[in-house]
Amino acid sequence: MALLGFIRRWHLRDHVSLREISKRLGISRNTVRRYLRAETVEPAYADRRSPTSLDKYAFKLSAWLKTEATKSRKQRRTLKQMHIDLCSLGYEGSYDRVAAFARQWKVDQLERVNSASKSTQIRHPEAEMTVCEAWEIERPHLLPVGQGFDGFVEHTKRVSPTCLVTFERNRYSVPASFANRPISLRVYASRLAFVAEGRLIAEHARVFNRDNGAGKTIFNWRHYLAVLQRKPGALRNGAPFAELPVAFKELQAILMKRQGGDREMVEVLALVLFHDEQTVLSAVESALKSGAPSKQTILNILSRLLDGTPAPKIDAPQALSLKVEPQADIGRYDRLRKQGGNYAA
Structure with missing residues (x-):
């Protein structure tokens, strides 16, 4: 569309010749002339598809992919194995062509399922109803979900002398009492749980590194209070x-x-x-x-x-007064002297 804009602007507004336009754009004058005469808004090209050496094996490869998709991951053949099997049948192309075909096949299957679910209801394979109708009938009879599934990947890690555990180039702190000791690290999608002696000792939000640079160190100052008491x-x-x-x-x-x-x-x-x-x-x-x-x-x-109780308030008068006024009696000193003893000391 930008190409057509250049052609029309140069020819209609700037009065540039067809020869100059074809020289600037690297296209023939007939092409420039055809665009101007037809007043085309956007060029439309026919889909170009070059034949490949995989074409005569496309049906067999599609059947293999459909069969392998129903198997478990451990029993499923890899694309490299399928490429070897095709080569034994006479295929002379590369593995990349087979991998590209498999990717496109998966996309086509997903689009087919999405279009089917939007346009028509998927029929139940064993009943005269749709899958959605069968679900609505069965749902009241299903048992409630009990305890949620605790999905995590567990690793055994050793705590460094600085109370840090390394995971994916990042370092996370744990309580100082577990320094130089093995612990279990439970990796969740968005958090990390550190377990030792059958209990949770620390928890951090999981940090993802978007580049290949140095990792980050995530501290929790509470983990180092025991160290502070010594230092x-x-x-x-x-x-x-x-x-x-x-x-x-x-x-x-x-x-x-x-x-x-x-x-x-x-x-x-x-x-x-x-x-x-x-x-x-x-x-x-x-x-x-x-x-x-x-x-x-x-x-x-x-x-x-x-x-939970506030401090008691003391009601003190503005001016304090003495109940017993002090008296000036120097005779008390004479009585102390008569008693004897080194009171002055």
Whole structure:
């Protein structure tokens, strides 16, 4: 269609000669003249199909493909085996021609099924009704589906000393207690489950690499809390702790300026191992708002959040008054002196 546009624009608007147009486009002048006279919108060409050496074997190959499609995957012949069998019958063509024929055959079969399902109802092979009608009759009598099928592919992996498991060039973290130990990796379509000692120890969203570059490392900072308790200094530049929640990062920036702040921050993070993470975060946020964030403040707020009762309010008067007024009596010192003893010391 773009070619016709060039021809008409050059000839009708720019007044370019037929010879020049044919020279520019590399086509004959008769072709240019025919397009202009017929006012063709889009050239239509007849389907061109060159005969191949596979044509006389097409019927046999189609029959083989239909037969093999009904077999199980392990019992099915491969295309290479079919190519060898055709060669024994006299076929002299290449394997690529056979593979291309098989691909087109599958596409044709799929289109035939789709067109049949859209145009007419597929008849049931053993009853005088359609498949859809048979399904509607049988459906009320079917048993409900029980437990869903847990479909996964399982691999045995060994955890690295840095608590990472490699899969498809990506590295995923697991709890530090399983370092240098074998575990089971269950691969699902969109997630990875790590199992050891009969229980789920970690779970990550599956990451797909669209290129052949270096893989990614997916950390979960909670997996490294046991390491922090032995090495609090790892909290400063450790890669797993770059994705801490915002409240934890603000608290870390304050505590790191104090002596022993590393250890105090590690003890705050360790609260996640024993309490709900959102509850601990709420306690940290409240401590930050109070203006005096510390481990003791966070523990105090956390205990109140866990109890579910707010702190009691103290009703104090505006001005405090003493019930017993102090009296100036210097005679008390004389009485102490008479009692003896080194009280002044």
